[in-house]
Amino acid sequence: MSFDNSLSFKEKEADRPTILPPAVRRKIFLYLALLTLPLALSDPNGGVIGIPISFFLKNKLNLNAHELAYFHLLSAIPLYMSFVFGFIRDSWSPFEIRDRGYFMIFGAIGGALYAFFAFIPVSYLSLLVAVTLLTTASLFIGSSLNGLASTIGQQHAMSGQISAVLNTFGSLPIAASLLIGGHLSDALEHLNVDQAHRNLFLLGAGALVSVAFYGAWKPGFVFANIHEERSKSRPLDDVRRLVRHGPIYPALTIWLLWNFAPGSLTPLQYHLQNALHGEDFRWGEWNAIFTVSFIPAFMAYGVLCRRIALATLLRWGTVIAVPQFIPLLMVHSVMGALLAAIPMGLMGGIATAAYFDLIIRSCPRGLQGTTLMMSGALYFVASRFGDLLGAGIYDRFGGFGVCVIVITIVYALILPTLALVPKNLIDYADGEAPDG
Secondary structure (H helix, E strand, O other): OOOOOHHHHHHHHHOOOOOOOHHHHHHHHHHHHHHHHHHHHHOOOOHHHHHHHHHHHHHHOOOOHHHHHHHHHHHOHHHHOHHHHHHHHHHOOHHHOOHHHHHHHHHHHHHHHHHHHHOOOOOHHHHHHHHHHHHHHHHHHHHHHHHHHHHHHHHOOOHHHHHHHHHHHHHHHHHHHHHHHHHHHHHHOOOOHHHHHHHHHHHHHHHHHHHHHHHHOOOHHHHOOOOOOOOOOOHHHHHHHHHOOOOHHHHHHHHHHHHHOOOOOHHHHHHHHHHOOOOHHHHHHHHHHHHHOHHHHHHHHHHHOOOOOHHHHHHHHHHHHOOOOHHHHHOOOHHHHHHHHHHHHHHHHHHHHHHHHHHHHHOOOOOHHHHHHHHHHHHHHHHHHHHHHHHHHHHHHOOOHHHHHHHHHHHHOHHHHHHHOOHHHHOOOOOOOOOO
């Protein structure tokens, strides 16, 4: 297949980025950060809401492991189609106010859905329908957030700082959910089924309604600094433009390899519990520590990306990240594994932020939401199939060591893939205008 890279570069020549004052940039970062928090809180597939739902299905409805896995598989169908929501965002502007319209409409719809299902009798089917519909509403909001953030990043040469902010404030609620979600589930255990279900869903309703109110706000420091890029072409022409936009292919390939990681989920959980004799709650602790440990690296990236070209950050971030899982081969206790999670998170932070930065820079103009949501869909596909392969390797070879070797090989494949990234996309730092 031949790619047409010229469109992206012509667009950049015709639409040179402008550099915003530091005070304005900080306000924009705060605006985006505050928007990520209620979205993470209300996420029915994770977050503070999602984890209690899983425990609820297991403990209140007595689902076995296979039934619970099947529930997650079915309810996640919208996630595999995330790019569709991004394409709708790029093609349709509700009330002619673009992303704020999505925040208002789907924040209100999501809040109403949460409130409605809070008073529906609890069953497997009712929860499946609820989670699927709520996931759909959340994806519309998420596509708008990602599209807005990437548009700002491109138009003002601050994609690296945007990446640092979204990754940092996206990680905080995830880490909190791994700790708080379990405690919230324990608290709900003392209530009857209907009362526990109602309290949980009303919490989600409040979070999404706050998003709707957030959308009604139009801060000038954000929206006065964005110019319209919505395509006037037919949707089919936009699809062709996306397919022919060469820079997205290496960026998404790198993202796929980074998230494939065979053995990093189920096999690691079994390794902690079976080989290292850890209790169930240790798995949540390990993931919380691992997630939090990315944050200092994300924050460092926000500083480094303004001083160092993305090409250098990609190269050295990958070199540091390739042996990320090797520390687990050197520990022989649960406490050792918990401590190993700290350097492992630090090792992956620069790479994660750099890869997300690259995806933002690679977006075709006017199709940022589609591209960012494609990366989201790719994340779920890669992680689920990587987990399936890793489980097969773990069962066949009877140990986690082989999984670590395979993960390291997969990560190493990112290095030659970096050579496919267009040089004029990465040979400059944040705050610098690209040279054509």
